[in-house]
Amino acid sequence: MGDPHPKLHATRLTRTFGRAPHQVDALGPLELTVAPGEFVCLVGPSGCGKSTLLRIAAGLLRPTTGTLEIRTSPPSDPRLRRAARPAAMIFQDYGIYDWKTVRANVRFGLDIQRVPRREANARVTEWLTRMGLADFAEAYPATLSGGMRQRVAIARALAVEPELLLMDEPFAALDAQLRTIMQDELLDLTQSLRTTTLFITHSLEEALVLGDRVLVMSARPGRIIAEHRPPFPRPRTGEIRDTPEFTALKSELWELLRKEAVPA
CATH class of the missing domain: 3.40.50.300 (P-loop containing nucleotide triphosphate hydrolases)
Incomplete structure (x- = not known):
């Protein structure tokens, strides 16, 4: 908790929805520190x-x-630009695109980051293999089981090498x-x-x-x-x-x- 350089740091964080008299206090005040790794x-x-x-x-x-800050590191390759948001999110309902193949889904975040084609292809191939998806690269999500779809979501999130x-x-x-x-x-x-x-x-x-x-x-x-x-x-x-x-x-x-x- 005492890390001098936390990856995430929230201070007196609150969130309310709506307006009085129907205002809902949803969160906080909340303090949170998460160390790198x-x-x-x-x-x-x-x-x-x-x-x-x-x-x-x-x-x-x-x-x-209040505030929530994420400490970012420079990209490993100077040709790459960091995404506007340094975090990648995975949802309960997978959040992948039904009209894109497994390969295109995993590649999606890399294209947004403008990762060079050769680098992006290598990362996509690595994550398809790592998540046991190589044989399903050209399949569409509707043909996959729930577990396989969640593997696609995890591969897509981690391929962009998120800070969080x-x-x-x-x-x-x-x-x-x-x-x-x-x-x-x-x-x-x-x-x-x-x-x-x-x-x-x-x-x-x-x-x-x-x-x-x-x-x-x-x-x-x-x-x-x-x-x-x-x-x-x-x-x-x-x-x-x-x-x-x-x-x-x-x-x-x-x-x-x-x-x-x-x-x-």
Whole structure:
């Protein structure tokens, strides 16, 4: 928390919707610091402002008061320009384009960044291979399973080498077995890349498997009321789910969340 050069820093951040007397205080005041390379999971009751926070970080919403800053690095290749928004976002409903092939979807952000063609082709090929999509490069999303579509969304987001990866319940629409597989794939991927990640989930298991830190948010307007650092060293695998420590921490977090969810 005391990193002198955080990747993300929010100070007294609030967001309200509408006007009095129908104004809704959705978020904050909220303080948040995320260190470079850190994977932070946010859990909280429905409607507590988790998605609002992510949309502010993505530049899709403006805060009502306070600030949210993302520290950017210069691009590795001086010919490239950084995207106007240094964050890439992955949604629960995939957010990929049905009329574009898998290859064109993964390439989309690189074209916006004006990455040179040779470099873009190499990155697209790398991510198609890495995500097990090479055989589906010319397919359209409608022909793919939910898990494959979410892999396309992850490949598209990571191909642009974002400063910050924002994930809004990306596996919520998947069945339990596929969700576990995708959690383990993302765990492996993010441990090797060390991309700074802010991840929203309703699943305590997901948060404890993936996160360096798990932050618990209050009922609306959302504030951070607790912080836990799962005591599982990295590199870790999904096998930590079977440990007594995992079960105990999950129960502890659930008690916190239950208290917040009841008034909501």
